[in-house]
Amino acid sequence: MNAIASAFERKVHVPLGERAYDILIGPGLIARAGTEIASRLKGRKAAVITDEHVAPLYLEALIQSLEAAGIASATLVLPAGEKTKSFEHLMTVCDKVLEARIERNDYVIALGGGVIGDLSGFAAGIVRRGVRFVQVPTSLLSQVDSSVGGKTGINSRHGKNLVGVFHQPDLVLADTDVLNSLSAREFRAGYAEVAKYGLIDKPDFFAWLEANWQAVFAGGIARIEAIATSCQAKSDVVVADERETGQRALLNLGHTFGHALEAATAYDSSRLVHGEGVSIGMVLAHEFSARMNLASPDDARRVESHLKAVGLLTRMAEIPGTLPPAEVLMDAIAQDKKVKGGKLTFILTRGIGQSFVANDVPASEVLSFLKEKHPQ
Amino acid sequence: MNAIASAFERKVHVPLGERAYDILIGPGLIARAGTEIASRLKGRKAAVITDEHVAPLYLEALIQSLEAAGIASATLVLPAGEKTKSFEHLMTVCDKVLEARIERNDYVIALGGGVIGDLSGFAAGIVRRGVRFVQVPTSLLSQVDSSVGGKTGINSRHGKNLVGVFHQPDLVLADTDVLNSLSAREFRAGYAEVAKYGLIDKPDFFAWLEANWQAVFAGGIARIEAIATSCQAKSDVVVADERETGQRALLNLGHTFGHALEAATAYDSSRLVHGEGVSIGMVLAHEFSARMNLASPDDARRVESHLKAVGLLTRMAEIPGTLPPAEVLMDAIAQDKKVKGGKLTFILTRGIGQSFVANDVPASEVLSFLKEKHPQ
Numbered sequence: 001m002n003a004i005a006s007a008f009e010r011k012v013h014v015p016l017g018e019r020a021y022d023i024l025i026g027p028g029l030i031a032r033a034g035t036e037i038a039s040r041l042k043g044r045k046a047a048v049i050t051d052e053h054v055a056p057l058y059l060e061a062l063i064q065s066l067e068a069a070g071i072a073s074a075t076l077v078l079p080a081g082e083k084t085k086s087f088e089h090l091m092t093v094c095d096k097v098l099e100a101r102i103e104r105n106d107y108v109i110a111l112g113g114g115v116i117g118d119l120s121g122f123a124a125g126i127v128r129r130g131v132r133f134v135q136v137p138t139s140l141l142s143q144v145d146s147s148v149g150g151k152t153g154i155n156s157r158h159g160k161n162l163v164g165v166f167h168q169p170d171l172v173l174a175d176t177d178v179l180n181s182l183s184a185r186e187f188r189a190g191y192a193e194v195a196k197y198g199l200i201d202k203p204d205f206f207a208w209l210e211a212n213w214q215a216v217f218a219g220g221i222a223r224i225e226a227i228a229t230s231c232q233a234k235s236d237v238v239v240a241d242e243r244e245t246g247q248r249a250l251l252n253l254g255h256t257f258g259h260a261l262e263a264a265t266a267y268d269s270s271r272l273v274h275g276e277g278v279s280i281g282m283v284l285a286h287e288f289s290a291r292m293n294l295a296s297p298d299d300a301r302r303v304e305s306h307l308k309a310v311g312l313l314t315r316m317a318e319i320p321g322t323l324p325p326a327e328v329l330m331d332a333i334a335q336d337k338k339v340k341g342g343k344l345t346f347i348l349t350r351g352i353g354q355s356f357v358a359n360d361v362p363a364s365e366v367l368s369f370l371k372e373k374h375p376q
Numbered sequence: 377m378n379a380i381a382s383a384f385e386r387k388v389h390v391p392l393g394e395r396a397y398d399i400l401i402g403p404g405l406i407a408r409a410g411t412e413i414a415s416r417l418k419g420r421k422a423a424v425i426t427d428e429h430v431a432p433l434y435l436e437a438l439i440q441s442l443e444a445a446g447i448a449s450a451t452l453v454l455p456a457g458e459k460t461k462s463f464e465h466l467m468t469v470c471d472k473v474l475e476a477r478i479e480r481n482d483y484v485i486a487l488g489g490g491v492i493g494d495l496s497g498f499a500a501g502i503v504r505r506g507v508r509f510v511q512v513p514t515s516l517l518s519q520v521d522s523s524v525g526g527k528t529g530i531n532s533r534h535g536k537n538l539v540g541v542f543h544q545p546d547l548v549l550a551d552t553d554v555l556n557s558l559s560a561r562e563f564r565a566g567y568a569e570v571a572k573y574g575l576i577d578k579p580d581f582f583a584w585l586e587a588n589w590q591a592v593f594a595g596g597i598a599r600i601e602a603i604a605t606s607c608q609a610k611s612d613v614v615v616a617d618e619r620e621t622g623q624r625a626l627l628n629l630g631h632t633f634g635h636a637l638e639a640a641t642a643y644d645s646s647r648l649v650h651g652e653g654v655s656i657g658m659v660l661a662h663e664f665s666a667r668m669n670l671a672s673p674d675d676a677r678r679v680e681s682h683l684k685a686v687g688l689l690t691r692m693a694e695i696p697g698t699l700p701p702a703e704v705l706m707d708a709i710a711q712d713k714k715v716k717g718g719k720l721t722f723i724l725t726r727g728i729g730q731s732f733v734a735n736d737v738p739a740s741e742v743l744s745f746l747k748e749k750h751p752q
Binding site: 090099122127128129158164165243 | 463466470474475501502503504505506527532533534538619
């Protein structure tokens with residue numbers, strides 16, 4: 001099948017010199033994957049890595065598309081879920097890729113969400129010290145965030161994403177049709193990262209989302225537009241600071257609080273998923289910035305009001321079950337971020353779309369803020 | 377202790393832009409490690425990775441030197457031997473490095489030979505997507521070869537070094553005193569790689585070695601000179617082609633035959649060690665080049681005569697035990713190198729110091745040559 005590109009399709013080019021690549025965003029891209037890969041790259045073998053939830057939905061279509069384009073593939077179906085980002089599964093993936101005799105110009109293809117993308121990208125970065133890597137993200141979160149930018153990795157008992165490499169993909173195919181199969185909760189969680197790009201440095205985009213979020217949720221061109229704008233925003237940050245020596249940290253807006261909440265709920269997705277933690281975290285970051293007299297409290301209220309409107313959690317109290325005391329949350333923050341002489345690096349804001357990296361936030365201020373927001 | 381640099385000490389600078397580093401070569405460098413690191417870099421924590429053979433000899437001196445320079449260290453002592461280059465041990469090392477709370481500017485220090493260097497360097501390349509890495513090589517082989525150039529990795533059941541990253545060290549401290557504790561066989565095996573640099577593109581160095589090898593084996597300034605020249609030669613090749621897209625393959629002179637012999641002896645070091653395989657392989661590469669009418673048979677004889685003089689193996693028949701037939705050796709070569717349409721990439725030569733990368737060597741010619749050299 002040689003399906004034709006939709007008129008709605010968008011392309012974002014990530015200009016990273018010899019590591020430059022395209023992100024294609026639109027409907028029907030899985031059915032066209034083989035053609036898109038074969039027209040850009042020269043490998044003729046692929047190892048497709050996916051999980052047990054995604055495989056029944058899209059694996060066959062992807063393999064057929066590769067085959068039609070002359071790309072032979074081996075497949076590996078892993079358990080779904082965050083626990084798959086482990087050393088054991090990394091070894092399994094590497095073994096599969098070697099068994100498939102993937103050479104430097106052949107492909108590892110990640111078909112799935114962030115877990116599959118991060119794990120497969122890591123394997124692609126280390127087998128033969130680097131083979132080609134194609135991302136076919138199947139969640140909104142991975143389409144707008146993890147599939148772009150080259151961060152790959154696995155978790156350790158010491159924390160999340162502590163072991164990995166920077167390995168940019170050679171192509172990202174974000175098929176927007178797959179988003180129709182996401183649950184409303186999954187879609188909303190991904191949407192938190194979309195809103196984040198507006199809050200970092202695109203106030204107009206945030207205003208557009210406030211006006212058009214229902215169209216984005218409904219699908220069609222507004223959704224493609226929102227994803228493309230998000231990918232472009234992430235690309236801009238990554239190109240300016242590929243290996244996170246400075247400004248790339250802006251992408252962590254809302255994530256310091258969010259990660260602490262994920263840790264405090266033991267990464268139990270029945271209580272909190274990543275995007276929900278980020279949603280609450282972004283509200284907290286705006287409220288904390290207001291408390292530090294950096295931004296108006298009106299901005300924090302505006303952020304909360306929008307995230308609430310789309311159905312996201314915005315308050316710690318909304319998380320099901322009991323949260324540990326503020327001191328424990330503060331410990332999680334200190335583990336996530338290095339504390340130097342009582343000071344933390346934090347993403348703060350001067351208002352909607354005016355976020356910045358603050359390197360000298362007093363840990364004591366964060367703790368009193370948390371105690372205020374989450375009294376025992 | 378703040379020992380003073382020996383007047384004999386040599387420095388080779390590897391000019392890789394933001395990944396540039398120094399290789400120091402001379403006596404007493406382990407005792408001065410702390411000072412050398414602290415004067416160049418700013419991390420104040422280290423995870424020292426070593427093996428059970430090396431630890432009793434040098435670990436305490438290294439730790440004391442770090443401590444005196446204000447660098448706190450955790451240590452991990454692994455089993456000695458090639459089997460340590462595994463996923464399991466990689467996980468152990470990463471875990472230790474994280475447990476020691478090594479941050480991006482802190483160090484993983486490899487104290488040992490090639491196995492420890494390759495494994496620790498890989499861990500340094502992936503923990504937090506890359507922390508600083510210092511090599512303290514304790515074998516001649518690792519001082520002149522594996523500690524320089526940034527190739528790191530582990531073995532897989534599909535083959536050696538198939539999983540890894542390019543991660544350049546930030547400093548290499550080649551303490552030549554440690555070479556006095558090597559067995560004669562180990563020293564000779566490392567010497568094969570020294571001779572290799574002459575044979576690649578330094579005919580004058582090869583002639584110098586023919587005249588001075590006894591002084592190199594005896595120690596002192598001739599040995600330091602030989603190691604520095606080797607490091608400089610490797611640095612030149614690496615700088616020209618860091619990620620092995622072309623000319624870096626020259627470093628494989630003698631290695632295609634050598635790897636096949638290592639595989640054929642099941643990596644049993646009682647029969648053959650890497651440097652011995654390379655020694656036989658270099659003689660075979662020169663003989664094969666003569667057979668292809670590229671070089672004079674006199675050159676092959678000259679190479680063999682020198683390697684024999686230092687006590688290295690130069691003939692397949694000298695390997696203890698029975699070798700498999702030529703066809704099996706040929707299979708091992710085909711697994712090591714990709715065969716495209718019956719053609720192999722091989723390092724051949726037009727004479728002493730005139731090696732080149734040949735991309736179109738007929739596999740059939742290699743097989744008949746092997747049958748001739750190794751009749752059943």
